[in-house]
Amino acid sequence: NAGVTQTPKFQVLKTGQSMTLQCAQDMNHNSMYWYRQDPGMGLRLIYYSASEGTTDKGEVPNGYNVSRLNKREFSLRLESAAPSQTSVYFCASSSSNEQFFGPGTRLTVL
Amino acid sequence: GENVEQHPSTLSVQEGDSAVIKCTYSDSASNYFPWYKQELGKRPQLIIDIRSNVGEKKDQRIAVTLNKTAKHFSLHITETQPEDSAVYFCAATFNDYKLSFGAGTTVTVRA
Numbered sequence: 001n002a003g004v005t006q007t008p009k010f011q012v013l014k015t016g017q018s019m020t021l022q023c024a025q026d027m028n029h030n031s032m033y034w035y036r037q038d039p040g041m042g043l044r045l046i047y048y049s050a051s052e053g054t055t056d057k058g059e060v061p062n063g064y065n066v067s068r069l070n071k072r073e074f075s076l077r078l079e080s081a082a083p084s085q086t087s088v089y090f091c092a093s094s095s096s097n098e099q100f101f102g103p104g105t106r107l108t109v110l
Numbered sequence: 111g112e113n114v115e116q117h118p119s120t121l122s123v124q125e126g127d128s129a130v131i132k133c134t135y136s137d138s139a140s141n142y143f144p145w146y147k148q149e150l151g152k153r154p155q156l157i158i159d160i161r162s163n164v165g166e167k168k169d170q171r172i173a174v175t176l177n178k179t180a181k182h183f184s185l186h187i188t189e190t191q192p193e194d195s196a197v198y199f200c201a202a203t204f205n206d207y208k209l210s211f212g213a214g215t216t217v218t219v220r221a
Contacts, residue, residue, distance in 0.1 A: 031207050040119070042199055042211040043154070050206070058208070090153065094207055097142040101153040 002026055004102035006091050012108045013081045021076040021105050023091030031094045032074035033058075034066060036087040037104075043090065049074055081109045112137040112204035116212025124220050129187040131215045133200035136181065140202040143176060143183045144209070148197045157198075158185070190219045 004025045013019055025032065030051045035043040045058030047066040055066050063085060065077045074093075078085060086109045091102040113136040123129045135143075144159035160167045160174045160183065167174050171190075176183040183202075187194055197216050201209040 033208075040213055042116075042213045043209075044211070045208060048208055059210075097203065097207060098144065098156055098159065099207075099209060101155070103153050 004091055004093055004100050006089075006102035006105050008105060009103065010106050012110065013078075014110050015082060017081050018077065018079050019081065020078075021089055021091075021107075022073070023075065023102055024073045025091075025093040025100070025102075026072065027093060027095070027100065028071070029093035029095045029100075030071070032068065033092040033094075033099065034064070034074070034076045035090045035092065036060065036085075037090060038087050046076065046089075081107075083109045085109050112140060112202050112210035114200060114202050114210050114212045116200050116215060118215060119213065120216045120218070122218045122220060123190050125191060126189055129185075129190055129194070129217055129219075131185045131198055131200065131217075132182060133184070133202075133212050134180075134182040135202040135210075137202070137204050138178075138181065140204060142203040143174070144201050145172075145174060145185050146199045146201065146211075148199065148214075150196075154199060187217075190217075192219050192221055195219045 007022045032049045034046040049055045049068040052071045067075045089105045092099040116133045141162040146154035147157045148154040173186045197214045200212040
């Protein structure tokens, strides 16, 4: 039982490049989330998926897209990376209120 | 959406003393208030939570209190130990299961 897994752990991009962050959970949770964490700003919700086939914008969705591929997997895509997207990205899942987090992806955009 | 404010941003305590972190929220419909602990380079992990129908909850050395009228909740850590050094985040629900997080408190326990 791995919980929530994320790939990659680290990534460096050049401005304008695209990439997809992968997230998977094996806890049979309905809801999945993508957050970004920046110093002094806590965790901010980028996108949210209440169930397979549905997605919704969070607090900071600009510059990102998501896909809920199936119940297990929820990916985050940066179409044209910008330096402002340098951050640590966390995926999380929940079946009710408690959210379980993945190990994070540290992304640097040069 | 929900706005959660957390204070202080940093807290330094002597080992064995207590630590208190306070949060306020804006949405009176919020009904779930978790606290997460994040060690350096690690993922946030839930340490305690409280629901709006409860005023206080305790788990060994940690406790959380909730004042719904004033819309604030607090985390109390007693008999602090070096392993309590971490960043602590409060959060509150909005729009079903979405969470809005505070900015975090860096706690340092001095030996």
